[in-house]
Amino acid sequence: MNEQPSGISPAENATRQYATFYVKDLFFGIEVLEVQEVLRYQEMTRVPLAPQLVEGLINLRGQIVTAIDMRRRLKLAPREGAETPMNMVVRSDDGAVSLLVDEIGDVLSVRRDDYEPAPENASRDLRETITGVYKLEGKLMLVLDTERVLQAHDYV
Amino acid sequence: MEDQEIIKEFLIESSENLARLDQEMVELEQRPKDASLLASIFRTIHTIKGTCGFLGFGKLEKITHVGENILSQVRNGERDLNPRLVSLILRMVDAVKFELAAIEESGAESADEHRELRDRLEAACGESGTEAPAAAAAVVEEEVAVAVAPPVPVAIAAAEPPRAVEKSAAPAPAEAESSGAKTSSVADSNIRVDVSQLDKLMNLVGELVLARNQILQFSARQENAAFNATSQRLNLITTQLQEGVMKTRMQPIGVVWNKLPRVVRDLATSCGKQIQLEMDGAETELDKSIIEAIKDPLTHIVRNCCDHGIERPEVRVGAGKAAQGRLVLRAFHEGGQVNIEISDDGAGINPEKVKKKAVQKGLLRPEQAERITEREAINLIFQPGFSTAEQVTNISGRGVGMDVVKTNIEKIGGTVDLASRNGQGTTVKIKIPLTLAIIPGLVVMSGGERFVIPQVSLLELVRLEGEAGRKMIERIHGTPVYRRRGSLLPIAYLNEALQLPFDPGGRDVINIVVLQAEDRQFGLVVDSINDTQEIVVKPLGKQLKGLTSYAGATIMGDGKVALILDVLGVGLKSGVLSESRESHRGEHKVADSNTDRQTLLLFRSGKFERLAVPLSLVARLEEFPRSEVERASGQDVVQYRGQILPLVPLENFLGGYGSGLAAERDPVQVIVFSNGDRRIGLLVDQILDIVEDVVVARQKASAAGLLGSAVVGGKVTDFLDLHAVIEQCGGGGWFQKDSSAAGQPSGSTVLLAETSQFARGLVKHYLEMGGHRVVEASSVTDAVDKLSRHRIDIAAVSLDLQGGGGAELLSRMRSHPTTADTPAIALTEEGQEADAGSPRKFADAQGKFDREAMLRSVERLASALAERQVAQQQTAGSRR
CATH class of the missing domain: 1.10.287 (Helix Hairpins)
Structure with a gap:
């Protein structure tokens, strides 16, 4: 049923919660509702012939989840030898997908007022994968456009 | 919500009953005196009629009512059943099906009045000369029992009140006795499961x-x-659990076969043929999803047999056969698969004719045609764009025929084979798996990774040892082959195909897995062979959909993921299977259907060499001889299925080229589009193909009448803007019916404050049918709460609402600024007057169950509201 909230309570809508993570030195956030879970590095089955961005398949309690390397997705330098990535499992219309990231951050509450669209001078690769930026104290949090990141035609 | 449930239930039940009805009518034609059969048919129609009346589907009720009267006359022996009457009743069944489909889709009956059919039914009903049934037609639904009860006291069924009939799919004991024959076996022990x-x-x-x-x-x-x-x-x-659950999903193939007697009867009648249909093994069970998937291919094959296979009686007699043709359907289990055979004793397929046609159509080069075997020639009919019928009839010859059959069956992992003897008949053999979800697979290793090969593709395993073994793989110009019982088997290496490192693992053996892909075989060399396992096929994410080498993935015993190989994909990848079938492959892969794939009809028109429209929009493809094209009101038309079909040369709309070539062709090629009972035919130069493909690389339109361009099947293709073309050629308002049926223009949000859950369900249902959103509330407090949380356009308030009554809610609404102006309708019950004080404040008062008046009232208030909002916006705008 289409129920439109009428009385917008200011307290409710002004802040949003984001799960944050690092890829190299970039600080990202994904709205918590989009995140299914966060996992340590999992053993992976490689997929021969698969696009470079796909790291492999993991078994997440019986569900087969595609793992995507965010470093390659953002065209950043590969991880150094011993570092193992973390799994940020996000929900998508196509089932769960895991984003391999360097480090997991805290869940942050941010204020809507601090939001700004991506700056024009950001690199194209970056601008294409984020929807905007939150100006937090001391750092900037980039809002990942998960739908765009997972878009199928980038994986041909 | 309840009402939606009831309607859903009604639709499910009715469609089951109607499927049976088709078959029973045809049987009845052969055994017109079978009382139990007649009783069952009568009951089905009666049930539908009763339920329709209850649910307020007036048109359906009227149609079925007349049909019921006719049947009742037959049952009472007042008249005999003749083929004309049977056809008429079958047409009524079609109309009912049509309406049910409309209800399922839009929630309401279609706009079609079925006037002509009703007139004919009524006329047929009146013919009998007896007074009672004719009079009965005038009696309203509440009196059904009286209306259909004829003076003869035999008809016990009719004495049941409609409510009781509505639920009982099983025959009432009384009826069973009255028919005195075997009762059907639908027992009370069955439940319906989603x-x-x-x-x-x-x-x-x-x-x-x-x-x-x-x-x-x-x-x-x-x-x-x-x-x-x-x-x-x-x-x-x-x-055991796995077997048990699988069984619950099993349905006898008879579910699909049931409708075939009707199809065959109709076809035979319209082609002037005599066809006897025999069915053997209708109880053979198949997974529900597979039943769904084979329904259309099966019907198509049967239609083909009737249309092209079996000859006319005079031809048959001339050839020394019985005048009546035989069409036999057989189904049986064999080796974990289901075999379905469809055979006819008709003319068979003439391989020479097929070859000639294939050469003509450019599917085959003349020199190739001389080389291929008879069997290969016959199987050419599975090629896209092939139709051998000399004359394109409206039954088959759409050119969408056997290739789609084959594609659909291969999609579910099945195979189709065709055997034919010229002059003796044709047999189509279909093999399909029992179920799709859990399959046996062979686990192999290659390049250090584990893969699963579906057992269905597996023919045998070959193990070659040592130096001698290695020599058994020979090379022809670098291409590895293996001599397998005298014939050469092309060999592929899995690690090479998947670009994996070679991993000899210290072993001196070569393991060859001999595989079957479509109708060809090849050997796949793997590092080692583990064992066979039951695996659960899971689809790959969309990021990996582009990979043709895998059919999916599964989780192995150790908890790790393993990829399932797509045998055909691997074969193509490694080059052991020829690329010429690549296009075919594109269709095959669609098993895991994805939204960005669509089936497109490709055709040529004027200067546009390759145009496309989604096949889903196309009603039919037709060819008409030039001589059939007539002119009416300045337009080319043909007579088509009892209607006049306007023909529009497409090239006139595309870039203004009016060479008129398409219209000059003989026969003319027409793509028929339809919407409801309106049809339009686009004249094109040539139908090219039907492809299923991912549409990529879209580009903006370059000419009027086009949506844009995209790459389809590796070639740039222009997409027709069907909407624009039809609008342009005077088909204005053509697509409107759709939109109005889907969601009414107004679509207000209505607060429905009513304590009785039943009444609420009912009112909600018809408001939603009217295209409005409904927010329910059961008491005054609840309503106030809902009002604060939702944007409400109109409130419909029951006068005896719990917690103070409708008047209380109204006064609370009026005292609150956001709802002070919200119009409210008082819901009254029969005999209840809107409260003396309140009508002034209620905008309107309507009976709860007066659906029409209620909807009118809501719509009137909604449009008043919209006007007011527009006015407010305007004043707000001017203030700025």
Whole structure:
């Protein structure tokens, strides 16, 4: 049923919660509702012939989840030898997908007022994968456009 | 919500009943005196009529009512059943099906009045000369019992009140006695289960099978006897559970076959042929999803047999056969697969004719045609764009025929084979798996990775040892082959195909897995062969959909993921299967249907060499001889299925080229589009193909009448803007019917404050049917709460609402600024007057169950509201 909230309570809508993570030195956030879970590095089955961005398949309690390397997705330098990535499992219309990231951050509450669209001078690769930026104290949090990141035609 | 449930229930039940009805009518024609059959037919129609009346589907009720009267006359022996009457009743059944489909889609009956059919039914009903039924037609629904009860006291069924009939799919005992014959076996022990529920169960069982595999692997390493015993028990139970759940999804193939007698009868009548249909093995069971998938291909093959296979009686007699043709359907289990055979004793397929046609159509080069075997020639009919019928009839010859049949069957992992003897008949053999969800697979290793090969593709395993073994793989110009019982088997290396490192692993053996892909075989060399396992096929994410080498993935006993190989894909990848079939492959892969794939009809028109429209929009493809094209009101038209079909040369709309070539062709090629009963035919130069493809690289339109361009099947293709073309050629308002049926223009949000859940359900249902959103509230407090949380356009308030009554709610609404102006309708019950004080404040008062008046009232208030809002916006705008 289409129920439109009428009385917008200011307290409710002004802040949003984001799960944050690092890829190299970039600080990202994904709205918590989009995140299914966060996992340590999992053993992976490689997929021969698969696009470079796909790291492999993991078994997440019986569900087969595609793992995507965010470093390659953002065209950043590969991880150094011993570092193992973390799994940020996000929900998508196509089932769960895991984003391999360097480090997991805290869940942050941010204020809507601090939001700004991506700056024009950001690199194209970056601008294409984020929807905007939150100006937090001391750092900037980039809002990942998960739908765009997972878009199928980038994986041909 | 309840009402939606009731309607859903009604639709499910009716469609089952109607499927049976078709068959029973045809049987009845052969055994017109069979009382139990007649009773069953009567009951089905009566049930539908009763339920329609209850649910307020007036048109359906009227149609079925007249049909019921005719049947009642027959049942009472007042008249005899003749083929004309049977055809008429079957047409009525079609109309009912049509209306049911409309209800399922839009929630309301279609706009079609079925006037002509009703007139004919009524006329037929009046013919009998008896007074009673004719008079009955005038009696309203509440008096059904009286209306259909003829003076003769035999008809006990009619004495049942409509309510009781509505639920009872099983025959009432009284009727069974009255018919004195065998009762049907639908017992009370059956319950209806939603298929999605079964799907969920099946998935869970799949998970359980995987978990079981893991436990078994773990227990093999354990010494604990009690644990091992328990895991063995778990193994056993899981297997039984898997079988049990699979059984619940099984349906007899008869479900699909049921409608074939009707199809065959109609075809035979319209072609002037005599066809006897025999069915053997209707009880053979198949997974529900597979039943769904084979429905259309099967019907298509049967139509083909009737249309092209079986000859006209005079031809048959001339050839020394019986005048009546035989069409035999057989189904049986064999080796974990279901075999379906459709054979006719008709003219068979003439391989020479097929070859000639294939050469003509450019599917085959003349020199190729001389080389191919008879069997290969016959199987050419599975090629896209092939139709051998000399004359394109409206039954088959759409050119969408056998290739689609083949594609659809291969999609579900099945195979089609055709055998034909010229002059003796044709047999189509279909083999399909029992189920799709859990399949046996062979686990192999290659390049250090594990892969699963579906057992269905597996023919045999070959193991070559040592130096001598290595020599058995020979090379022809670098291409590896293996001599397998005298014939050469092309060899592919899995690690090479998947670009994996070679991993000899210190072994001196070569393992060849001999595989079958479509109708060809090849050997796949793998590093090692593990064992066979039951695996659960899971689809790959969309990021990996582009890979043709895999059919999916599964979870192995150790909890790791393994990829399932797509045998055909691997064969193509490694070059052992020829590329010429690549296009075919594109269609095959669609098993895991994805939204960005669509089936397109490709055609040529004027200067546009390659145009496309989605096949889903196309009603039919037709060819008309030039001589049939007539002119009416300045337009080319043809007579088509009892209607006048306007023909529009497409090239006139595309870039203004009016060479008129398409219209000059003989025969003319026409793509028929339809919407409801309106049809339009686009004249094109040539139908090229039907492809299923991912549409990529879209580009903006370059000419009027086009949506844009995209790459389809590797070639740039222009997409026709069907909407614009039809609008332009005077078909204005053509697509409007759709939109109005889907959601009414107004679409207000209505607060429905009513304490009785039943009444609320009913009112909600018809408001929603009217295209409005409904927010329900059961008491005054609840209503106030809902008002504060939702944007409400109109409130419909029951006068005896719990917690103070409708008047109380109204006064609370008026005292609050946001709802002070919200119009409110008082819901009254029969004999209840809107409260003396309140009508002034209520905008309107309507009876709860007066659906029409209620909807009118809501719509009137909604449009007043909209006007007011527009006015407010304007004043707000001017203030700025």
